[in-house]
Amino acid sequence: MTILSVRGVGKAFRGYRSEWHRFARWFGLPINPVVESRVLNNISFDIKSGEAIGIVGQNGAGKSTLLKIITGTLQPTEGVCKVNGRIAAILELGMGFNPDLTGRENVRHAAGLMGHGVRKIDDAMAIIEEFADVGVHFDYPVRTYSTGMYVRVAFAIAIAWRPDILIVDEALSVGDILFQQKCMKKIQEYRSKGTSLIFVTHDFSTLTTICDQALLLSDGKVKRKGTCKEIIEEYFNDHSNELEINQKTDKNVILDEKKPVSCNLPRIHSKYISDISVVSNNGVLVEGDIGRIIIRCKGLSSFKDPHVGIRIQNRQGTICYETNTFCQKKYLRKCLRTDDYVRIDIKFNVNLPAGEYTLAVGIENIGSGKGVFEQIICPTAVLKTFQIIKNEKLNVWSGSTNLHAHFELK
Numbered sequence: 001m002t003i004l005s006v007r008g009v010g011k012a013f014r015g016y017r018s019e020w021h022r023f024a025r026w027f028g029l030p031i032n033p034v035v036e037s038r039v040l041n042n043i044s045f046d047i048k049s050g051e052a053i054g055i056v057g058q059n060g061a062g063k064s065t066l067l068k069i070i071t072g073t074l075q076p077t078e079g080v081c082k083v084n085g086r087i088a089a090i091l092e093l094g095m096g097f098n099p100d101l102t103g104r105e106n107v108r109h110a111a112g113l114m115g116h117g118v119r120k121i122d123d124a125m126a127i128i129e130e131f132a133d134v135g136v137h138f139d140y141p142v143r144t145y146s147t148g149m150y151v152r153v154a155f156a157i158a159i160a161w162r163p164d165i166l167i168v169d170e171a172l173s174v175g176d177i178l179f180q181q182k183c184m185k186k187i188q189e190y191r192s193k194g195t196s197l198i199f200v201t202h203d204f205s206t207l208t209t210i211c212d213q214a215l216l217l218s219d220g221k222v223k224r225k226g227t228c229k230e231i232i233e234e235y236f237n238d239h240s241n242e243l244e245i246n247q248k249t250d251k252n253v254i255l256d257e258k259k260p261v262s263c264n265l266p267r268i269h270s271k272y273i274s275d276i277s278v279v280s281n282n283g284v285l286v287e288g289d290i291g292r293i294i295i296r297c298k299g300l301s302s303f304k305d306p307h308v309g310i311r312i313q314n315r316q317g318t319i320c321y322e323t324n325t326f327c328q329k330k331y332l333r334k335c336l337r338t339d340d341y342v343r344i345d346i347k348f349n350v351n352l353p354a355g356e357y358t359l360a361v362g363i364e365n366i367g368s369g370k371g372v373f374e375q376i377i378c379p380t381a382v383l384k385t386f387q388i389i390k391n392e393k394l395n396v397w398s399g400s401t402n403l404h405a406h407f408e409l410k
């Protein structure tokens, strides 16, 4: 079933010589606009139920304008946009939030505008508050919020009830890694239940993770619709010069990000895990280096065959690597004969791209297969975030894993 049909949509903004001219025009006086800037031209595409489509395009291509037309906050100059269901959108940070109202009051207001009744909103309030996870700030005016808090509350409202179409702008990239992973999980859950997704992004790895297809917008026109791979290739072809410049700037930005990352991580209060650290030579992990994860466990001597597992995930929640002592044929039991403490020292090649990651650790008992254990001692939970820094000395590469390709010319 077609859930969204966009036909011949165009948008032109008028510019006036002065506010007086604009005002006069409202009252039908024959004032001609100075300029008419055309932002969208003859846009047509359909989205079927359950489909996820990415919208890609350089700054100013018209992506936000198109989303505003789809959500009905902006009228097209020509064309039609037919929506067959309920839309929930997270556009531009806190768009529609009243800065003087608290997070809770804004939830009531925004959910009311979405057509939900008071009772339904009150019933969902605890879930929204828990998902936003902004603590006491939920009852503070949103003008006191950080941008991350805005996004948390905006996303919590948008996904409180499963929409037929979920529209997500770049806003999501503002949240911290744990929140992004939580949002991605929710997006995937809704998708599996049939929600369609429109996702605007410059982050191609997220695009390929969650979208089936993509649209390339260029100068207000649909340049191409195709698979994510085709669209990314075309985008790279069109903007290869700019990308080179951006990559240089990105490197500088990443190198400045040596500051610790603040996330609401669960405290390591497990009876069995006393400490976890992710280290490298000088405290930060650099692409291409050897990294180390050190996990200290205690209190495991009463278990028959305990095993510790690690899981590394990127911002989208994609599992980049996971393994455990059972798969590595290392048996804690042997160490536990003499002491109740065991230190697991894991060395690994930092072959992942620069960025932020989470480390989850879990402990299970009696391995019987690759990832099969008889008993969970300590459920796998994210206990640490860490940053990988770009290494300027490595050959330029992109993708999910550095294969250290070796080129030879003969």
Ligand SMILES: Nc1ncnc2c1ncn2[C@@H]1O[C@H](COP(=O)(O)OP(=O)(O)OP(=O)(O)O)[C@@H](O)[C@H]1O
Pocket (backbone or CB within 6 Å): 013, 014, 037, 039, 057, 058, 059, 060, 061, 062, 063, 064, 065, 066
């Ligand atoms: N209200 C407005 N009046 C006049 N011009 C506008 C208005 N809103 C947007 N534009 C113009 O429309 C063009 C497209 O803007 P839009 O925000 O849709 O692009 P975008 O692809 O979302 O860009 P970005 O990636 O930077 O967010 C830009 O040139 C912008 O200046």
